[in-house]
Amino acid sequence: MSRGLPVRRGAGRTSGSRADRSHFRRPGGNRGPARAPKHGQVTATGPSARFIKGLYGRRVGRLRAALLAVPVAAAVFAISNLPARADVFASEEHTFRVVTVATGLDHPWGLAFLPDGRLLVTERSGRLRTVTEGRLDPQPVGGVPRVRASGQGGLLDVALHPDFRENGWVYLSYAAGQWRRAGTEVARGRLRGNRLEEVEKLFRALPKSGGGRHFGSRLRFAPDGHLFVTLGDRGERHRAQDPGDHAGSIVRLRDDGTVPPDNPFVGVDGALPEVYTIGNRNVQGLAFHPQTGALFAHEHGPRGGDEVNVVRAGINYGWPVISYGREYMTGIPVGQGTRREGMAQPIHQWTPSIAPSGLTVYDGDRFPRWRGNLFAGALKLRHLARLVLDGERVVQEERLIEDRYGRIRDVRTGPDGLIYVLTDAPAPYGALLRLEPAPAG
Numbered sequence: 001m002s003r004g005l006p007v008r009r010g011a012g013r014t015s016g017s018r019a020d021r022s023h024f025r026r027p028g029g030n031r032g033p034a035r036a037p038k039h040g041q042v043t044a045t046g047p048s049a050r051f052i053k054g055l056y057g058r059r060v061g062r063l064r065a066a067l068l069a070v071p072v073a074a075a076v077f078a079i080s081n082l083p084a085r086a087d088v089f090a091s092e093e094h095t096f097r098v099v100t101v102a103t104g105l106d107h108p109w110g111l112a113f114l115p116d117g118r119l120l121v122t123e124r125s126g127r128l129r130t131v132t133e134g135r136l137d138p139q140p141v142g143g144v145p146r147v148r149a150s151g152q153g154g155l156l157d158v159a160l161h162p163d164f165r166e167n168g169w170v171y172l173s174y175a176a177g178q179w180r181r182a183g184t185e186v187a188r189g190r191l192r193g194n195r196l197e198e199v200e201k202l203f204r205a206l207p208k209s210g211g212g213r214h215f216g217s218r219l220r221f222a223p224d225g226h227l228f229v230t231l232g233d234r235g236e237r238h239r240a241q242d243p244g245d246h247a248g249s250i251v252r253l254r255d256d257g258t259v260p261p262d263n264p265f266v267g268v269d270g271a272l273p274e275v276y277t278i279g280n281r282n283v284q285g286l287a288f289h290p291q292t293g294a295l296f297a298h299e300h301g302p303r304g305g306d307e308v309n310v311v312r313a314g315i316n317y318g319w320p321v322i323s324y325g326r327e328y329m330t331g332i333p334v335g336q337g338t339r340r341e342g343m344a345q346p347i348h349q350w351t352p353s354i355a356p357s358g359l360t361v362y363d364g365d366r367f368p369r370w371r372g373n374l375f376a377g378a379l380k381l382r383h384l385a386r387l388v389l390d391g392e393r394v395v396q397e398e399r400l401i402e403d404r405y406g407r408i409r410d411v412r413t414g415p416d417g418l419i420y421v422l423t424d425a426p427a428p429y430g431a432l433l434r435l436e437p438a439p440a441g
């Protein structure tokens with residue numbers, strides 16, 4: 001696996017005003033939130049600390065500034081996360097601009113491209129939205145199952161059946177259940193007009209449990225029509241090593257939710273037949289390579305040790321026995337080292353954690369030198385990671401749009417060959433962005 005790979009930061013701006021930065025230095029001026037800057041290059045902590053120093057003068061120390069920044073950060077977050085209309089960025093391989101397709105979303109989580117040109121976007125709070133030619137339909141899609149929107153749970157991913165044109169099936173993953181009895185579920189319904197009909201539940205991650213952490217969950221259809229569903233360990237790490245527990249695994253289903261007979265744990269005593277891999281902490285990115293068919297996943301580490309893995313049947317990815325991460329409180333390494341016989345090594349790891357979410361293997365024709373690259377969103381470190389592959393090795397990494405648009409929740413290759421990104425922000429600031437080629441300037 002690649003470690004210590006130099007990360008290149010190629011997201012320099014080539015155009016766009018910097019004047020808005022002064023907004024944060026002169027908070028006492030006439031500018032209110034109504035005249036918020038258009039750019040989103042400001043992080044919640046850095047600029048709010050500057051904001052506070054502007055408010056209270058130089059005598060405010062770093063610590064006090066940081067403490068004071070907490071409440072102010074929320075207010076600054078609200079305005080600083082407004083994305084740019086069209087910022088242009090230079091990068092190693094392509095110059096591109098970022099266009100805001102739609103705003104007004106509430107923690108958007110996943111998206112799918114309908115054949116009629118509309119987009120479906122999930123909001124974690126439980127609504128499924130449509131975006132038509134850049135306009136967010138105020139009326140959510142009806143018929144969506146009731147979700148448990150709490151902590152990291154809620155309405156998560158959306159995927160279309162490979163034969164969607166014929167059957168209209170839309171698949172959703174979401175957290176469901178009651179207090180102390182919640183878990184990830186998958187349902188599908190046929191999209192008719194602005195409503196899901198014939199909704200049926202296909203999968204429930206068992207056993208259900210309390211807490212609002214680590215639900216996964218991405219949905220991807222394999223080229224052969226099987227549905228892969230990523231899950232999380234629900235914050236109970238030992239569950240990831242138990243093939244008799246769905247938590248901490250990736251599962252593989254047929255399109256109707258039944259178990260494929262060639263799943264690796266079918267017929268194994270004490271194992272659940274849906275399970276395809278074990279030892280996964282919390283997988284929020286999954287993508288097939290369009291040329292090789294390889295399945296890539298990334299997962300959140302604890303403190304450090306976010307991983308990219310190649311997904312294969314019956315493999316144990318090691319969590320929590322082996323990890324490159326550390327305990328949040330003590331900083332002690334998690335588990336029993338980083339390698340063990342019978343447990344797979346990641347092909348790439350991020351320490352410190354970037355908190356990855358969303359994954360695509362770019363295969364469009366608008367950015368020819370990005371073809372075959374992995375793109376992952378970063379929540380915590382707020383960028384789009386571009387990973388260059390040599391077969392199943394990561395040989396180069398570049399950070400794009402770093403600290404410019406806030407937390408990145410999802411990234412997809414559109415049918416138009418452009419790259420679509422969702423930002424993780426509360427309404428009305430959650431945004432759908434699009435990367436488009438721009439002439440180098």
Ligand SMILES: [Ca+2]
Binds near residue numbers: 317318319323
């Ligand atoms: Ca691992």
